[in-house]
Amino acid sequence: MTPLITDIIRECHRLRSHIHHLQQEIDRGPRVxxxxxxxxxxxxxxxxxxLETIKRLKLKQREDEGSLKQTEARLARLEEQLLSITSAKEYQAKLSEIAQAKEKKSALEDAILATIMELEEKTAATAEVEKRWAQAQADYTVFQREAEERYARLQQDLQLSQQELNRWEEQIPEDLRERYDKLVRAMGPDAFAAVKHRYCQGCHTQISEQTILELRSGIFHRCFNCGRMLYYAEDA
Incomplete structure (x- = not known):
């Protein structure tokens, strides 16, 4: 038994809306x-x-410790040289060099201490950082697997829904098929609208009682306002 045209329109609307939603989800997949x-x-x-920060801090510590040893050695030499100076002018100049060396030594010691403290802090946080990175990789692996499975389900649903849509559309009468195809090409799933509570659900225009009766009996109608193909839906 051939179904009523309004029943066909209803099913075509359902399937085309579903297919549209499936395609949107499939297209969204690569972006996600x-x-x-x-x-x-x-x-x-x-x-x-x-890890690079820890490596850099260790290098800086070694370089500063090397500079500190050189500065300490120079300071020792300057202090030794100070003992053999007899000229007051040279003595003051040497004291100035010693003061500068001590200032540099103090700055290096402060820098080394600050580096050690930062290095200890970063090293202590390494386990948590590694855990977070491992978790991120694990989460991505799970997501990727689930995404592939979901994509396969969507593709299968899309294929089956398209086959079902084709079966319904094959039952559209020849005298309506050209108008149907034209509307679907232009509007997609929006080419259809249910009539519920006496209103077109596409544009919310009131539909006459006579049109509703004809829809219920299977007569093809389009909304006089928005042009959508209509079908009757039971009032809630």
Missing amino acids: LKSRQEELEQERRAYEGH
């Missing part, structure tokens, strides 16, 4: 994946940046 990849990349940079 890219966003998650960017988040993973941020976590990777944070992890590697943390």
